[in-house]
Amino acid sequence: MAVALILLLVAIGSVLFHIYSPWWWTPIATNWAYIDHTINITFWITGFVFVAVIAFMAYCVFRFHHKEGRRADYNPENKRLEWWLSVGTGVGVAAMLAPGLVVWHQFVTVPADATEVEVMGQQWQWSFRLPGKDGRLGTSDVRNIAPDNPMGLNRDDAHAQDDVVIENGDLHLQVGKPVKVLLRSVDVLHDFYVPEFRAKMDMVPGMVTYFWITPIRTGTFDVLCAELCGAAHYQMRAKVIVDEEREYHAWLEQQKTFAELSPARAVVKATYQSGGK
Amino acid sequence: MVDIPYEGIEGIPPAEVPDVELYHPRSWWTRYVFSQDAKVIAVQYSLTATAIGLVALVLSWLMRLQLGFPGTFSFIDANQYLQFITMHGMIMVIYLLTALFLGGFGNYLIPLMVGARDMVFPYVNMLSYWVYLLAVLVLASTFFVPGGPTGAGWTLYPPQAILSGTPGQDWGIVLMMSSLILFIIGFTMGGLNYVVTVLQARTRGMTLMRLPLTVWGIFTATVMALLAFPALFVASVMLLLDRLLGTSFFMPSLVEMGQLSKYGGGSPLLFQHLFWFFGHPEVYIVALPAFGIVSDLISTHARKNIFGYRMMVWAIVAIGALSFIVWAHHMYVSGMFPQFGYFFATTTLIIAIPTAIKVYNWVLTLWRGDIHLRVPMLFALGFIITFVNGGLTGLFLGNVVVDVPLSDTMFVVAHFHMVMGVAPIMVVLGAIYHWYPKVTGRMLNDTLGKFHFWVTFLGAYLIFFPMHYLGLLGVPRRYFELGDTSFIPSSAYSLNAFISVVALTVGFSQIVFLFNLAWSLFKGEASGGNPWRATTLEWQTPETPPGHGNWGKELPVVYRWAYDYSVPGAAEDFIPQNQPPRATQLVQGAAS
Ligand code: HEM
Numbered sequence: 001m002a003v004a005l006i007l008l009l010v011a012i013g014s015v016l017f018h019i020y021s022p023w024w025w026t027p028i029a030t031n032w033a034y035i036d037h038t039i040n041i042t043f044w045i046t047g048f049v050f051v052a053v054i055a056f057m058a059y060c061v062f063r064f065h066h067k068e069g070r071r072a073d074y075n076p077e078n079k080r081l082e083w084w085l086s087v088g089t090g091v092g093v094a095a096m097l098a099p100g101l102v103v104w105h106q107f108v109t110v111p112a113d114a115t116e117v118e119v120m121g122q123q124w125q126w127s128f129r130l131p132g133k134d135g136r137l138g139t140s141d142v143r144n145i146a147p148d149n150p151m152g153l154n155r156d157d158a159h160a161q162d163d164v165v166i167e168n169g170d171l172h173l174q175v176g177k178p179v180k181v182l183l184r185s186v187d188v189l190h191d192f193y194v195p196e197f198r199a200k201m202d203m204v205p206g207m208v209t210y211f212w213i214t215p216i217r218t219g220t221f222d223v224l225c226a227e228l229c230g231a232a233h234y235q236m237r238a239k240v241i242v243d244e245e246r247e248y249h250a251w252l253e254q255q256k257t258f259a260e261l262s263p264a265r266a267v268v269k270a271t272y273q274s275g276g277k
Numbered sequence: 278m279v280d281i282p283y284e285g286i287e288g289i290p291p292a293e294v295p296d297v298e299l300y301h302p303r304s305w306w307t308r309y310v311f312s313q314d315a316k317v318i319a320v321q322y323s324l325t326a327t328a329i330g331l332v333a334l335v336l337s338w339l340m341r342l343q344l345g346f347p348g349t350f351s352f353i354d355a356n357q358y359l360q361f362i363t364m365h366g367m368i369m370v371i372y373l374l375t376a377l378f379l380g381g382f383g384n385y386l387i388p389l390m391v392g393a394r395d396m397v398f399p400y401v402n403m404l405s406y407w408v409y410l411l412a413v414l415v416l417a418s419t420f421f422v423p424g425g426p427t428g429a430g431w432t433l434y435p436p437q438a439i440l441s442g443t444p445g446q447d448w449g450i451v452l453m454m455s456s457l458i459l460f461i462i463g464f465t466m467g468g469l470n471y472v473v474t475v476l477q478a479r480t481r482g483m484t485l486m487r488l489p490l491t492v493w494g495i496f497t498a499t500v501m502a503l504l505a506f507p508a509l510f511v512a513s514v515m516l517l518l519d520r521l522l523g524t525s526f527f528m529p530s531l532v533e534m535g536q537l538s539k540y541g542g543g544s545p546l547l548f549q550h551l552f553w554f555f556g557h558p559e560v561y562i563v564a565l566p567a568f569g570i571v572s573d574l575i576s577t578h579a580r581k582n583i584f585g586y587r588m589m590v591w592a593i594v595a596i597g598a599l600s601f602i603v604w605a606h607h608m609y610v611s612g613m614f615p616q617f618g619y620f621f622a623t624t625t626l627i628i629a630i631p632t633a634i635k636v637y638n639w640v641l642t643l644w645r646g647d648i649h650l651r652v653p654m655l656f657a658l659g660f661i662i663t664f665v666n667g668g669l670t671g672l673f674l675g676n677v678v679v680d681v682p683l684s685d686t687m688f689v690v691a692h693f694h695m696v697m698g699v700a701p702i703m704v705v706l707g708a709i710y711h712w713y714p715k716v717t718g719r720m721l722n723d724t725l726g727k728f729h730f731w732v733t734f735l736g737a738y739l740i741f742f743p744m745h746y747l748g749l750l751g752v753p754r755r756y757f758e759l760g761d762t763s764f765i766p767s768s769a770y771s772l773n774a775f776i777s778v779v780a781l782t783v784g785f786s787q788i789v790f791l792f793n794l795a796w797s798l799f800k801g802e803a804s805g806g807n808p809w810r811a812t813t814l815e816w817q818t819p820e821t822p823p824g825h826g827n828w829g830k831e832l833p834v835v836y837r838w839a840y841d842y843s844v845p846g847a848a849e850d851f852i853p854q855n856q857p858p859r860a861t862q863l864v865q866g867a868a869s
């Protein structure tokens with residue numbers, strides 16, 4: 001029966017495509033292999049159900065398609081069968097949900113030794129900030145944004161002075177060190193997305209969001225914006241470079257702090273205090 | 278099965294309807310244009326929805342041209358691409374599918390299937406259509422206003438939607454919100470009608486548990502829509518106020534094009550909650566009528582009662598109720614309070630259980646059936662495959678942590694097209710082949726129908742199945758161009774080109790269908806009143822197409838559920854719902 005065969009081929013073809021197609025996730029670069037495992041579990045369970053349902057359907061079409069003299073059964077319901085199918089489905093769902101929730105717990109529980117970095121999105125570029133010597137990021141506010149203070153850092157906050165500010169550059173991370181990525185936007189929604197990291201999170205003006213990762217291998221990775229943010233959304237790019245400790249520190253040495261980048265600071269502050277702003 | 282009365286209840290007198298209750302058209306205008314007859318309104322809704330739906334289809338070709346062959350078509354720029362996806366998505370979801378299922382199928386089938394003469398409030402029903410038409414025209418007008426339609430994405434997220442970095446910020450977004458507001462007003466008028474008609478105007482003997490599943494699906498979807506659309510309504514009004522009057526419901530202090538804007542204090546996430554409180558139920562507003570209709574297609578063409586009718590009804594109601602507490606699964610990576618993830622992942626995956634039951638019962642209905650592989654049945658089979666596929670990938674996206682890498686990639690695009698694009702469209706097409714004979718009195722051409730099915734089903738599958746793997750790879754959605762990346766291999770671009778070619782083919786093949794619709798209207802084989810030998814009331818009307826008032830002098834009386842196919846001992850393999858029981862023809866206790 002041609003129809004039954006085609007239906008079956010759709011199922012088999014899908015499985016073969018899954019196995020042999022060259023398109024698969026990127027080699028992972030962080031600790032979130034757990035997420036990949038959860039996806040794999042989900043593929044197994046859903047793949048099984050998919051093939052089973054379609055094979056059953058194809059069989060029915062093959063076996064029970066209309067022929068002269070065939071008459072259908074009269075079979076309104078079967079409580080036991082329906083009950084068993086529901087329970088079976090419940091078990092399958094639980095088998096996906098349980099690992100998912102466990103991994104989600106890890107995902108939202110930032111380890112105490114994670115260092116912070118900040119990523120700021122704006123139409124249509126990325127800026128980055130590292131805490132500097134004091135290990136703390138200073139406060140910020142969109143109202144502070146000025147040509148010499150593009151990230152809107154708070155000039156009165158001592159913690160901000162030594163923050164490392166990276167405008168139009170790439171972000172470097174150190175391999176093996178957990179890092180909490182703080183996300184902030186000054187205009188519209190953006191989303192800091194590095195496919196190899198598996199993690200992503202929207203950046204919302206007026207809020208600070210975050211995720212955490214531990215990079216597990218060195219390399220250079222593309223940063224994309226994954227939340228529609230206007231005309232040049234597709235061009236909002238940067239790179240993250242995961243370094244060994246030595247290279248990382250060598251790179252860090254060359255970066256400028258907020259205080260160094262804003263020499264006009266004293267003047268601006270003076271006008272501000274005299275009510276000039 | 279409880280509800281099959283084998284004991285004689287012969288001789289219930291039919292309900293009498295005094296003539297004054299009916300509205301009568303007095304001129305050509307009130308018969309065909311400003312008509313209050315639900316059947317005419319249904320056709321008006323369907324034609325309008327199809328017309329605007331074709332616009333959305335053409336937009337999808339333009340998008341596919343750009344994605345498949347980036348840089349080749351200089352007449353598509355980045356702004357336009359965003360405008361295309363926005364208009365395409367919004368039209369498909371709201372102005373095509375919602376309007377077609379509820380306004381089109383709902384209007385046509387509800388009164389006929391429950392044995393009523395018309396909707397309960399015919400005048401409001403008529404207004405509903407005209408307000409809908411106005412909404413469509415306002416929406417379509419955005420193609421011609423300065424700046425063009427909005428390019429904010431169909432989700433219309435602020436702050437972006439109303440700021441100058443997004444195309445259509447002047448007129449497009451304002452007209453879009455206005456059109457949505459109109460749509461909701463129009464829908465509410467129609468929706469109240471459908472609900473009241475189902476509850477109040479069922480004919481004698483038509484208990485709730487004897488309703489065909491089509492009515493259950495449309496009824497539940499309408500109730501949901503009445504509860505969900507208000508969230509979109511207020512969100513639209515608030516966004517309009519933000520845009521026009523400078524309020525800040527959704528707008529925190531922010532920088533617009535380098536300048537500190539006048540806004541401050543609002544919450545972008547509030548909009549997302551309102552939007553998805555509507556938006557998730559909306560998925561089921563489209564899906565439930567499809568579930569209902571496909572159940573009836575399968576049962577009729579497999580000559581077998583739907584398996585587990587009561588379970589099917591409860592599953593529809595359960596899905597409807599649960600779908601109001603899962604909305605934030607669209608917001609796992611929105612920056613909302615992360616602990617919400619546990620709750621919404623759990624509720625979302627629980628919905629899989631009643632949904633799976635429905636799938637099992639469809640395929641179990643085929644078991645030991647007498648399956649006639651006519652075009653409506655083929656589309657029903659196509660629906661099951663695409664719906665199962667899309668439903669299963671929903672388990673990825675619903676499982677909060679799995680959603681993190683996949684959200685906002687082509688995986689999501691593939692998933693929702695499969696589950697709420699292709700699957701419901703399969704049902705719409707199957708339903709058209711199924712009910713066209715009732716609406717016009719003529720059959721659609723079978724050969725063209727089969728060709729249409731295979732191209733559409735296989736083509737749509739080829740478009741959207743491989744797309745999941747692009748998303749898995751990390752290809753983001755709503756991208757005009759992928760540009761240079763280190764992780765997207767060149768084979769992915771070939772796949773994109775392939776998908777585009779198939780999409781164009783599938784798109785153009787719809788011409789065959791449109792031709793079939795037009796040609797069969799005049800040349801199609803005469804169908805008679807009940808060509809599929811179906812049990813439900815709409816097939817038992819005295820005239821085909823049904824006349825004004827649907828039934829002759831007397832309303833039908835219902836004696837049985839909607840699925841008495843192949844009843845053992847009965848002479849025919851179907852017993853219409855309004856056929857009185859004649860004990861001689863039936864073997865006692867046949868229902869096991
Ligand atoms: C063969 C038919 C169709 C094709 C080829 C198609 C193609 C597309 C494409 C290329 C996109 C943009 C992807 C991106 O860049 O993010 C898109 C978006 C979308 N489509 Fe379709 N589509 C089709 C049918 C449908 C149907 C029937 C629906 C109904 C539910 C639908 C709903 C949507 C929605 C909601 C979006 C998202 C818009 C947004 O991102 O704001 N599409 N479609």
Ligand SMILES: [Cu+2]
Nearest residue numbers: 190225229236
């Ligand atoms: Cu962005």
Ligand SMILES: [Cu+2]
Nearest residue numbers: 557560606607
């Ligand atoms: Cu949803």
